[in-house]
Amino acid sequence: MTDTGGETLSNLLREERRFPPPPELAAAANATAADYERADSDRLAFWAAAAGRLDWAQPWDEVLDFSRAPFARWFVGGRLNAAYNCLDRHVEAGRGGRVAFHWEGEPGDTRTLTYAELTAEVCRAANALRELGVTAGDRVAIYLPMIPETVVAMLACARIGAPHTVVFGGFSAEALRGRILDCDARVVITADGGYRRGKPSALKAAVDEAVSACPDVRSVLVVRRTGQDIDWTDGRDVWWHDLVDAQPAQHEAEAFDSEHPLYIMYTSGTTARPKGILHTTGGYLTQVAWTHWAVFDVKPERDVFWTAADIGWVTGHSYIVYGPLANGVTSVLYEGTPDTPHQGRWWEIVEKYRVSILYCAPTAIRTFMKWGGDIPDGFDLSSLRLLGSVGEPINPEAWMWYRKYIGADRCPVVDTWWQTETGAQMISPLPGVSVCKPGSALRPLPGVAAEVVDDAGKPVPDGSGGYLVLTEPWPAMLRTIWGDEQRYIDTYWSRFPGVYFAGDGAKKDEDGDIWLLGRVDDVMNVSGHRISTTEVESALVSHPTVAEAAVVGATDAMTGQGVVAFVILRGDAASAGSADAEEVAAELRAHVAKEIGPIARPRQILVVAELPKTRSGKIMRRLLRDVAEHRDLGDVTTLTDSSVMDEIRGRLPAGG
Numbered sequence: 001m002t003d004t005g006g007e008t009l010s011n012l013l014r015e016e017r018r019f020p021p022p023p024e025l026a027a028a029a030n031a032t033a034a035d036y037e038r039a040d041s042d043r044l045a046f047w048a049a050a051a052g053r054l055d056w057a058q059p060w061d062e063v064l065d066f067s068r069a070p071f072a073r074w075f076v077g078g079r080l081n082a083a084y085n086c087l088d089r090h091v092e093a094g095r096g097g098r099v100a101f102h103w104e105g106e107p108g109d110t111r112t113l114t115y116a117e118l119t120a121e122v123c124r125a126a127n128a129l130r131e132l133g134v135t136a137g138d139r140v141a142i143y144l145p146m147i148p149e150t151v152v153a154m155l156a157c158a159r160i161g162a163p164h165t166v167v168f169g170g171f172s173a174e175a176l177r178g179r180i181l182d183c184d185a186r187v188v189i190t191a192d193g194g195y196r197r198g199k200p201s202a203l204k205a206a207v208d209e210a211v212s213a214c215p216d217v218r219s220v221l222v223v224r225r226t227g228q229d230i231d232w233t234d235g236r237d238v239w240w241h242d243l244v245d246a247q248p249a250q251h252e253a254e255a256f257d258s259e260h261p262l263y264i265m266y267t268s269g270t271t272a273r274p275k276g277i278l279h280t281t282g283g284y285l286t287q288v289a290w291t292h293w294a295v296f297d298v299k300p301e302r303d304v305f306w307t308a309a310d311i312g313w314v315t316g317h318s319y320i321v322y323g324p325l326a327n328g329v330t331s332v333l334y335e336g337t338p339d340t341p342h343q344g345r346w347w348e349i350v351e352k353y354r355v356s357i358l359y360c361a362p363t364a365i366r367t368f369m370k371w372g373g374d375i376p377d378g379f380d381l382s383s384l385r386l387l388g389s390v391g392e393p394i395n396p397e398a399w400m401w402y403r404k405y406i407g408a409d410r411c412p413v414v415d416t417w418w419q420t421e422t423g424a425q426m427i428s429p430l431p432g433v434s435v436c437k438p439g440s441a442l443r444p445l446p447g448v449a450a451e452v453v454d455d456a457g458k459p460v461p462d463g464s465g466g467y468l469v470l471t472e473p474w475p476a477m478l479r480t481i482w483g484d485e486q487r488y489i490d491t492y493w494s495r496f497p498g499v500y501f502a503g504d505g506a507k508k509d510e511d512g513d514i515w516l517l518g519r520v521d522d523v524m525n526v527s528g529h530r531i532s533t534t535e536v537e538s539a540l541v542s543h544p545t546v547a548e549a550a551v552v553g554a555t556d557a558m559t560g561q562g563v564v565a566f567v568i569l570r571g572d573a574a575s576a577g578s579a580d581a582e583e584v585a586a587e588l589r590a591h592v593a594k595e596i597g598p599i600a601r602p603r604q605i606l607v608v609a610e611l612p613k614t615r616s617g618k619i620m621r622r623l624l625r626d627v628a629e630h631r632d633l634g635d636v637t638t639l640t641d642s643s644v645m646d647e648i649r650g651r652l653p654a655g656g
């Protein structure tokens with residue numbers, strides 16, 4: 001991507017550190033090199049075998065029907081129940097006493113739920129939803145904090161065939177209303193409030209406001225979490241503890257068609273207005289269960305697995321709820337933020353529950369880097385054996401820090417590329433097979449077909465960059481954008497005929513391994529050179545004073561676009577005065593020029609305290625571009641904290 005003509009502007013491809021799998025892990029790994037061979041020789045047979053990990057009430061007639069491409073049907077004719085696969089079958093097999101979740105509330109309250117207890121609770125909630133008149137196919141919106149009821153609510157919906165749409169507890173009433181209306185949900189499940197940074201924060205009030213403009217919502221089911229005062233609408237609002245606790249703990253799970261809708265999840269909105277991504281049952285659960293088993297090498301009898309992400313993000317759906325439960329694994333579920341009440345909270349949780357596998361986002365890792373390695377050093381992290389990353393390209397320095405300070409230089413780090421749309425992991429190392437490279441997701445998982453292509457859709461040779469595409473359908477693929485088939489075709493299947501356009505830039509190195517370079521929309525064009533934001537950001541983060549960086553291309557009369565960088569400094573560098581800030585900026589500009597080339601030297605560097613992020617922790621570069629080009633901000637409904645943008649605007653000199 002960074003390359004036009006012969007000149008190479010790549011710092012990532014100069015990364016030469018290599019990490020082979022630990023021999024003990026490789027010797028007992030769930031997935032082996034043979035999985036690649038099996039999938040290469042017969043992709044559909046490979047996925048059919050993976051589907052065999054699930055319990056089907058009725059077997060499928062055909063693995064894939066893609067005759068109406070790009071609309072796919074997987075495991076055609078098969079019938080199953082997702083909740084039964086996540087719960088009852090483990091209990092029936094005598095594993096009901098195994099812990100499903102160790103839940104840790106932010107204020108320090110805890111709950112442990114075994115598979116048997118979770119099954120009973122889901123059955124009660126399923127009966128309760130039926131009593132509210134919810135039937136198969138009805139949509140249910142879930143707007144809850146990170147509490148066990150969130151998982152229960154999702155599985156209760158799945159159990160009765162009502163697609164759920166989970167909306168981040170941090171979103172505004174307006175964002176919630178938009179999603180309720182878009183998918184026409186009739187029931188909303190919420191709580192009085194949740195804990196965030198040590199304080200109860202209201203949820204029910206936002207639901208009241210949102211629903212005031214949603215005439216078709218007939219019931220609001222309310223979990224009591226904080227005990228704070230709330231308004232109450234008789235006839236519409238129902239307490240969870242009144243309705244659910246009174247239900248029988250038995251519920252017969254009906255089997256649904258493999259293509260029955262399981263949920264609608266709205267994308268992060270990093271590049272555009274959020275899209276309602278539809279996932280269905282059989283293919284989704286197959287790929288989520290297989291990848292969770294293979295990429296995390298889970299051993300259900302002894303691992304304690306922790307995805308430290310919000311359930312309101314697809315990562316939470318696939319790797320807190322559906323994957324781990326389908327595999328019968330014990331997980332940790334944590335309600336709060338990493339620095340409440342102290343910056344060692346995550347490590348305290350790892351120590352307490354003896355977490356063996358941790359999965360989180362680069363934004364969290366860079367935050368921990370900013371806080372310093374002394375903090376995790378104060379805890380016993382010896383239970384960890386595998387680390388994962390997801391959500392953004394991971395800068396090589398952040399990868400190295402994660403491996404060293406959290407993984408004690410012995411845990412493999414798997415960088416997993418995927419999207420809300422892909423439903424499950426697509427490009428990632430296999431921890432018992434792959435030789436890892438800091439900053440690279442390496443190669444497509446078995447059964448996945450990915451390529452990097454040029455403008456004309458032709459595969460690029462090793463050593464060059466282009467657009468990431470998926471060339472064959474995969475089981476967990478989105479089936480459409482809810483209510484908008486044309487947008488589904490236009491967004492994903494029109495840029496290159498017959499293949500799925502991911503919207504991300506990528507590069508293949510000399511070994512053919514894949515390095516993700518960020519969004520195609522974010523690629524800058526400086527004097528005819530295409531420069532990826534990821535590479536400039538990784539160069540900035542490799543400087544010892546920088547904790548985090550976001551780079552955008554702003555219109556420039558001379559060069560077409562100019563590189564504008566927003567940086568957050570590490571601990572002591574951050575407290576320096578404004579004269580120093582100019583010095584730092586000059587030094588960083590020189591550093592980028594040295595690491596990548598003079599053409600990538602930022603025109604402007606602004607030292608800021610925070611960056612605009614989505615709730616899933618992704619940097620919203622399009623808002624920074626709006627600021628750099630002095631425009632009004634676009635859709636901000638998925639921004640965590642809108643005051644961040646005012647702060648940043650204040651730092652930008654007029655006309656700059």
Ligand code: ATP
Binds near residue numbers: 504
């Ligand atoms: P929208 O599509 O509304 O702009 P979004 O793309 O941010 O939102 P998600 O589906 O949550 O919503 O994010 C998927 C994107 O996250 C990918 O397209 C990619 O850009 C990025 N991503 C996820 N994992 C990785 C990874 N391991 N390496 C690089 N990028 C990643």
Ligand code: MG
Binds near residue numbers: 267271419503
């Ligand atoms: Mg996207």
